[in-house]
Amino acid sequence: MVRAAASIYLEDYARQIRPHLPRTESSRWLLAAAAILARVPQRPSRQIIAPVNSRIAKPDLARRLRDGGSRKARTAGALAHLLLAGCASAPLDRAGTLQSYDNLTTSNGLVTQSRLRVDEPVIRAAKTVQIVPTAFGAGTTGVPLTVEQRRLVANAVDRALCAGLSERFQVVGPTQPADLTVRAVVTHVTPTDPVAVGASRGAAIAKTILLPGIPVPVPRIPIGMGSLSLEAEARDLAGHQRAAMIWARGAGVLGGSGRMSVEGDAYGLASDFGSDFSKLLVTGSTPFGKLPSFPSAHGIRTSFGGAPSSPACEAFGRSPGVAGFMGGALGLPPGWTDKGAPAAPAP
Known part of the structure; x- marks a missing residue:
């Protein structure tokens, strides 16, 4: 669903900007790239269904979601630290x-x-x-x-x-x-x-x-x-x-x-x-x-x-x-x- 919505958005965006771009090879290339990106086929996504009556699966699923979220937070924090540490200082x-x-x-x-x-x-x-x-x-x-x-x-x-x-x-x-x-x-x-x-x-x-x-x-x-x-x-x-x-x-x-x-x-x-x-x-x-x-x-x-x-x-x-x-x-x-x-x- 997310990929389909993104495709529709990109196609609509390409149509909106087309009349405003200068008629150059670079602008035509940009529009073509946007159109190709919008038409990339969507891969079927796997659905994770937790057993409704399982008392064991629910805590395990919650733990995995919690651990995954914490890993993403740590990754984002490390990336932000890298960006800040790798910048020249400005007063x-x-x-x-x-x-x-x-x-x-x-x-x-x-x-x-x-x-x-x-x-x-x-x-x-x-x-x-x-x-x-x-x-x-x-x-x-x-x-x-x-x-x-x-x-x-x-x-x-x-x-x-x-x-x-x-x-x-x-x-x-x-x-x-x-x-x-x-x-x-x-x-x-x-x-x-x-x-x-x-x-x-x-x-x-x-x-x-x-x-x-x-x-x-x-x-x-x-x-x-x-x-x-x-x-x-x-x-x-x-x-x-x-x-x-x-x-x-x-x-x-x-x-x-x-x-x-x-x-x-x-x-x-x-x-x-x-x-x-x-x-x-x-x-x-x-x-x-x-x-x-x-x-x-x-x-x-x-x-x-x-x-x-x-x-x-x-x-x-x-x-x-x-x-x-x-x-x-x-x-x-x-x-x-x-x-x-x-x-x-x-x-």
Whole structure:
């Protein structure tokens, strides 16, 4: 029954997103994969029937169910410990960039730390939003990133924010009034060690040669992994803070081999932050502690380089799409596939 329901759901989802995807080979491949997955035949499941009149079978069945549940709990706990232990640390400190730090509450994800607040009625009533370009705070002056690398990371934040906020808001340009004004500041960056990433890439390649066809994941070497911390807030027309978030996250050993550039992890984490903060504003509640959901048709279209629903988002450029996915899989520096924001027109 569960598999049948999942098949119906996937087929319906594929039909819904079809009109919104760009007409590329990659999008057609995605739809074909979803259709194939939805039509995998269901295996007959065994039913365990406990004898109704047996006084011996009932305690035995209860014990097996209890032991199975405890084993699953221990496995989940071990996995969570592995994820947390295999992540680079990122500070969740106040950097002084927010208008107020009052009433911030802890709301952490599995690998993300955050403190946040949101004025839900005001946020839900808002219709338009303006995005102030992300900046690097004073605490990042000693980080060995070039101007171009900083620009690429900051633009990744803005692009993800704009794509996420467009799910519900109308994003307007800098000269237009908006119900909310969003501003984010990078407060901490730990650079990525390209040599360590190269070693991880080498281990992954060696696995494919020595163990071909065996699906054994190769964790990233937990050395030289980057991290990112940001502060962001949304203010209303009167300049009052209506939502705020302090966010910190480090790269993990199970998140791929990384990119061979000093800004590699920060670039990927920038998009994660933009997604989290935009969800806070779109839903009016914390983005953490919830079950994962399928991306929307708009999210899929923009991730494949399609046009965002708000024209103002074009100021941050489009996602590199398939080229970006392939570049990330190969560990290439972000700048090789992401051209960043388009140049401003000459006056």
